[in-house]
Amino acid sequence: MITQGCCAPLAAEALTADQAVDLAKAFKALGDPVRLRLLSLITSAEGESCVCDLTAAFDLSGPTISHHLKVLREAGLVTSERRGTWVYYRPRSETLSQLSGLLATPGLASVS
């Protein structure tokens, strides 16, 4: 989970080593095509997605999908909730917008 390096974009000031360790965990979680697509499915669904639907969208075993979801969960990118037999995942928009803000290039118009 990201506890530091809250909001300032990269361009504003350099990260400390500790901030970088935290943030890198989140980006590393995004650095796999399967996980990125899982997050994309979860985020673009209305509110939440069932693991059963997510698993069906890939040509991978259940345990593998479960592993990737765990990585996303531990990176703070999604949360999960069990309702009866099924487990539902939803995005954590705080984390997503935090990462988004970090990569934002405020000087886009003034850089060049």
Next chain:
Amino acid sequence: MITQGCCAPLAAEALTADQAVDLAKAFKALGDPVRLRLLSLITSAEGESCVCDLTAAFDLSGPTISHHLKVLREAGLVTSERRGTWVYYRPRSETLSQLSGLLATPGLASVS
């Protein structure tokens, strides 16, 4: 390099497998504390950074820094230019803002 999945945020629509592969490469490059800090140093510097300064900021060998810079370069996150003895790196803001846009949560106010 990212060639597809140009701009739409994750929440808008799910990624295709191909888009996910492309984008995951960029995020994977960000998924290492050293590389994230390198990018942060490069981006927060005025315009560009010399490899010599970057290497000095870490407790790592030159070749290791060079390797990480190569990963960032191949992910399209930075470009390099040799001027005389030294090599300078600068950020590619197009790529950064593209990734930023992908993670942006347009419905931040309306999600909850």
Next chain:
DNA sequence: GGCCTATCTAGATAGATGTCGAATCAGTGG
């Protein structure tokens, strides 16, 4: 040309990661 410095490439190695099958846990319904 020859030497020095800055950077990159090559090869090696220890550790991390993605994937699977098998086993386990959680909940539903007979």
Next chain:
DNA sequence: CCACTGATTCGACATCTATCTAGATAGGCC
């Protein structure tokens, strides 16, 4: 209580990655 289904955990294995040392390449300077 038992069987069944959905999801996770466990253990194993092949592959990838971060790091190093040693060597190569590029440019400046005497």
